[in-house]
Amino acid sequence: MKRTTLGAASVLALTAGVAHADYALTILHTNDFHARFEPISGYDSTCAEEDNAAGECFGGSARLVTAIEEARADSDNALLVDGGDQFQGTLFYTYYKGELAAEMMNKMGYDAMTVGNHEFDDGPEVLRGFVDAVEFPILMSNADISGEELLADAIQKSTIIEKNGERIGLIGLTPQDTDELASPGPNVTFTDPVAAVQGEVDKLTGEGVNKIVVLSHSGYGVDQRVAEETTGVDVIVGGHTNTLLGDMEDAVGPYPTMVGQTAIVSAYAYGKFLGELNVTFDDEGNVVSAEGQPNLLDAAVTEDQATKDRIGEAAEPLDEIRNEVVAESAAAIEGDRTVCRYGECEMGNLVADAMLDRVQDQGIDVAIANSGGLRASIDAGEVTMGEVLTVLPFQNTLSTFQVTGDTLVAALENGVSQIEDEAGRFPQVAGMAFTFDPEAEPGNRVSDVMIGGAPVEPDTTYGVVSNNYVRNGGDGYGMFVDAENAYDYGPDLADVTAEYLAENSPYEPYTDGRITEK
Structure with a gap:
């Protein structure tokens, strides 16, 4: 027909x-x-x-x-x-x-x-x-x-x-x-x-x-x-x-x-x-x-x-969930916007690592989280679900999709394009590393992109996990809108992060140089 x-x-x-x-x-x-x-x-x-x-x-x-x-x-x-x-x-x-x-x-x-x-x-x-x-x-x-x-x-x-x-x-x-x-x-x-x-x-x-x-x-x-x-x-x-x-x-x-x-x-x-x-x-x-x-x-x-x-x-009973202790953190997890919107931060690594860990067995290579989605830090000691929800309050869901290396580089360029404005698009990542020069012209700030320990290949297709807001073009990530095999309706990002914290409790916050400034 x-x-x-x-x-x-x-x-x-x-x-x-x-x-x-x-x-x-x-x-x-x-x-x-x-x-x-x-x-x-x-x-x-x-x-x-x-x-x-x-x-x-x-x-x-x-x-x-x-x-x-x-x-x-x-x-x-x-x-x-x-x-x-x-x-x-x-x-x-x-x-x-x-x-x-x-x-x-x-x-x-x-x-x-x-x-x-x-x-x-x-x-x-x-x-x-x-x-x-x-x-x-x-x-x-x-x-x-x-x-x-x-x-x-x-x-x-x-x-x-x-x-x-x-x-x-x-x-x-x-x-x-x-x-x-x-x-x-x-x-x-x-x-x-x-x-x-x-x-x-x-x-x-x-x-x-x-x-x-x-x-x-x-x-x-x-x-x-x-x-x-x-x-x-x-x-x-x-x-x-x-x-x-x-x-x-x-x-x-x-x-x-x-x-x-x-x-x-x-x-x-x-x-x-x-x-x-x-x-x-x-x-x-x-x-x-x-x-x-x-x-x-x-x-x-x-x-x-x-x-x-x-x-x-x-x-009313939901307060019980908000007060539920899901894990312990060995130290405070830095998630302040004045840190996470300018470079690698501990909260960004936690959330990006949690995202990638959840879907890596589905052929996903890298994770990208927008720093604007990180709304708070977490103190050392007991971590409650309420604290996780304060960090990740937007009910965003995990999105998986496929794009080329060229598209990933374009996404990173978008992520650092407004760093001088403390823009929430700054990318926190897992499974990859990159260098950026904040003094260079927007669109030409990113270099040395590595995925899985190897230089990014422009024509190679990579599996990506992000959140549904970013995948649908939020924070300027329009290059993801037409991604292949996109699925935007995975589990809630807060749930994924809480479960990752529980699996790695007591959690040790860290940065490892995956994002460097030139």
Whole structure:
């Protein structure tokens, strides 16, 4: 099938058939919520209550409850679904696992959800507990779970939901490489998404269902391939790549993105938006109109007070985690910006070493951390999780990708390009060494780049780990945006650092000359 993208003229052409259609459905959707029960800042991280009161925050469960209620009030036929990855991302998940997510999703009245890769972060047991706690079906079509007794009778490939007298077929989809991204265990095998979806479409249509929605935690690119290479799919609700679709800034495509007659939608991540697609089907189940947008949950959306109170109550035990002793440090770990933004520093080495240690067995050669992400030092003695979170408060995740040696050198040049301004882009590194001359012209300051003890090769491809902020172009690292094999949704950087400290306790802070000034 030839891939086509629906433009304005096509929308009008489709809409012209509405008079003959007999079924309108509003699909409300979220994806990649990642335990953001509290409001988030404009940088997708924790937002202080005083900032929230000042109208500077987004999302949070209390706003989401209001937005869903208002959207339902505007539609007499709404379906609420989630594209996966409710798990992982804040202390709420660390403490409650899937329990609070289940409570909130039940409160909001979700109709179905697909399994995201992070739903497997703590293995089948935690996922099963979540499945048992929710009051709606959890779907996953492209996995053989018959050998995993915890899941075999708990997760369906597809389901049928009746809305206003019509049957809607829902199919779940999970990343094919989930076994590399999470911890599903040896008894779960993931398969090709196209074949899996087509198999369920054929099953559903055989049962007389002609309106089919795929809940796909597989990424925007895979969603387009599924739409192009299958028949019978009407709507794909996406997830996994945190894709924003629409006509707003930072959107990467239209909402919906049309591939043939299949409408693809996605609503970014972290509860910042509530997606709303209004779709009309004709008597044969063909999509004749599909339009809508992700609705921004900003200060204009009033927080539901009962939900806000409940999240506040749930937050109280998190202080126990913040006070948890995770390791000891033999000496103070220097992380002050006046040190780390001008050269190699102890905190930079700790964080970069921790990043590289976590993923080195995945073919990763070097780590790059932006010094602006290091917000404090740590005193000698006991190290608490609260201290680690003070150093790394942004809920950044590990990102792995591949670039050439030339690109790595360009990244280092960017990192030292504004050193005179104490810029947060200064690079802390592991697995590599370099020299810089702060007196030289920006773009020509870096020399003697070594990787694994050998000079960098301009045309050689290297595996890199950084954080999702840097990988997506933050702090001027735009050269990483188009990196190959990028995956931005690894574990939280604070968790990785805390675990590395624990493994090396008592930790000995150090510098070793990996960054030198000419």
